[in-house]
Amino acid sequence: MDQRVQRFGYVGALTVAILAAALLSHHLAILLALGPTAYFLALLPSDGDITAKDVLVSHLAAVAAGWIAYLLLAQGIDPTAVAPRSLESLRVVASMLLAMGLTAVVLFRFSAQIATAHVTATVVALGALTSPRALGALVVCVGVVAGLHAAFHETDGRSGKVPA
Known part of the structure; x- marks a missing residue:
């Protein structure tokens, strides 16, 4: 199949x-x-080093990090309604920083370097996706994205890398 059509x-x-x-x-x-x-x-x-496992690990870690940060620091705060230079705005910023830091540690530890996972962590840390239903939908979608990545990038079965 033509590579442009596949892409x-x-x-x-x-x-x-x-x-x-x-x-x-x-x-x-x-x-x-x-x-x-x-x-x-x-x-x-098409011969990139990113595997479906990298997609899955990085984004699941980001969801967990964002949720933990939200629960610890920003629970109950509407980030669109906080006053500038208030304690609530400081808590929202701290929540995002904690989520990004936790995500970075996990990404470094597992060598799953997908920088966009930090976006996922930030969205969750802000409180946009914190209900069990929302988190479940996000996790399922992460699994689907990882599955699609695996389906469209055939591997050689040994290394998990796309054959050259």
């Missing part, structure tokens, strides 16, 4: 999957959390 199918499948998850779950913040990842994965060369 178009891949980008289309990622976009439709993320959009469908957001619309079906009624949590449009899923678009914010995973949209940049679709763009990042679409720009990868």
Whole structure:
């Protein structure tokens, strides 16, 4: 199959999957959390080093880090309604920083270097996706994105890398 057609199918499948998850779950913040990842994965060369496991580990770690940071620091705060230079705004910023720091530690530890996972961590840390239903929809969508990445990038079965 022509590589351009395959890339178009891949980008289309990622976009439709993320959009469908957001619309079906009624949590449009899923678009914010995973949209940049679709763009990042679409720009990868077909022989890139990013595996489906990298996608899964990085984003699940980001979801967990964002949720922990939100629960510890920003629970109950509407980030769009905080006054500048207030304690609440400091807590929201601290929540985002903690989420990004925790995500960075996990990404470094597991060598799953997908920078867009920090976007996912930030969206969750801000409180946009914190209910069990929202988190569940986000996790399912992460699994679908990882599955699509695996399906469109055939591996050799040994190294998990795309054959050259």
